[in-house]
Amino acid sequence: ARIVTLPGDGVGPEVTAAAVAVLKTVAARYEHVFAFEEQLIGGIAIDATGEPLPAASLAACQSADAVLLGAVGGPKWSDPNAPVRPEQGLLALRAALGVYANLRPLQVHPALANLSPLKNDKLKHVDVLFVRELTGGAYFGAKTRSADAATDECRYTVAEIERVVRRAFDLARDRRRHVTSVDKANVLETSRLWRSTVQRIAADYPDVKLEHQLVDSMAMLLLTQPNRYDVVVTENLFGDILTDEAAALAGSLGLLPSASLGDGRRGLYEPIHGSAPDIAGLGVANPVGAILSAALLLRHSLGLEAEAVAIESAVEQVLRHGPHSRDIGGSAGTDEVRDAVLAAIE
């Protein structure tokens, strides 16, 4: 299998290296051959080539089986009015790969409940899979800007809604068979189309319970009743906000992975944390989010379920017994956590 790595900016290279080390150990243990190819994206790509997603990077990703990304962005490239910005590379990559379904699983590890801002009784049995639409909505709609006004258009087609919602229902069948669809149908036309499309699709899944929530209510319910939810599906911008809110419950952003999938097997995998410029280069970043993203890569793009579980079990042991990185209250560096995961892989 061919895996392209896009380490990107800040702590991206550090955590990506740790995830690659884990993939190499799994390859050796299970006798697979993974070919790795590193490419540029983000700020580092802008510095080297003037573009946040150089053509060579995109071409490599488009012919790979899977892409593992670190993080993009940093203070050096943070002016939102600059003509070329690191995030553009990430958005262009998502669009070019057609990875319309962004999966963000959320579980709160019992050993880390003390790190969560939420009371521990609220955290029991929290196990949510967010499915965020990733290649539509206001992120990719028409924009205008004049001296005295600006616009962003949020646009969704039925086909765009349907494919991501079907993915959510399919995923729910392997879980607790409960889908919560989030919109703002009392105000937005795109949300009304979203809701009626969801309603139509739900008829094909009579075994899955469907619930609708307005995005404002959902922002509240995630805090008051987080364990009520199984699969939560929503559009791009709502998903961006709600998944970050939910991530705060886990105690540290450093722990959480994501998978972005399209119609084929090719996928884009990234930890949900950002480039964390304040700790970049210090060797203290938590590699767990990136390592768990590598596990999702094995599962969804390479179909290697046992290997994915091997990584997840190893991470589980390390979270339970340590060593822990700084963000979760320990003092271990990135390499020490990586080595503990490597040692725990069966």
Add this chain to the structure above:
Amino acid sequence: ARIVTLPGDGVGPEVTAAAVAVLKTVAARYEHVFAFEEQLIGGIAIDATGEPLPAASLAACQSADAVLLGAVGGPKWSDPNAPVRPEQGLLALRAALGVYANLRPLQVHPALANLSPLKNDKLKHVDVLFVRELTGGAYFGAKTRSADAATDECRYTVAEIERVVRRAFDLARDRRRHVTSVDKANVLETSRLWRSTVQRIAADYPDVKLEHQLVDSMAMLLLTQPNRYDVVVTENLFGDILTDEAAALAGSLGLLPSASLGDGRRGLYEPIHGSAPDIAGLGVANPVGAILSAALLLRHSLGLEAEAVAIESAVEQVLRHGPHSRDIGGSAGTDEVRDAVLAAIE
């Protein structure tokens, strides 16, 4: 002073009646004359007239000094694809009154910290004033709908951004002189205009500290560091989501008031809770959000600061010593809480 009441749907009439009783007691105590006029809005208005904001209601509001609203909506009118919906009345009223700045203060009462999903150490010193833009953005932009697609346009002019941001900076001067502006400037053109406008205005307020946050980060920071924030200003849809998320921290939605202000003194005041159809008519709704909204009405529309403080102090005593309504762990009905507040007004 002329006050129009719009009790609306669900528990709206119950909590509005309690707030009016409080205003009447204050009027008697401080020797003011308040004239009350009740009008229709929302589902009850649709049933009576076919319209969610009848012309008579709007005209009365436009010539009043202040408007006190209960809540709109309910299961009877909840089809988002119906041509006429209760929320349309509220949105039309906000637009017609030009109340572009929606103020939502958040404090967590120490006696109620046990009700919050957040750990109590996180809740210490939480005192945030949200200023949500209320008459622009995707709520009021052009919408289209065809068989296979829909669009919502988010549009902001510099003038729309400037007036609400100036309001936020002005309010910060009476508080801890810290403004956090929330946008999604790494993706949205309206957010880039928002950010550069905020930056320009900040130059007029060298005594106020300004911070920018992306909306996804802010959704997380509200949970991990809620006591870091003073005044938070943002656009309409982000404000809708973030203020509901923040409201969850208070332990119950039933406690929180809001004020919607324009350029003049006229304002629209409403508790942030909805119509709560499950408990409508039972006499158990918490009237505190509505009563505190009445206090904001006295402060912002009538300039009666001492009277506003008298209500707030009375509520403070009732929250400290009871009686408490069901949503905050007690068993008192709406009238019992109202009577306790009345008795505590000095």
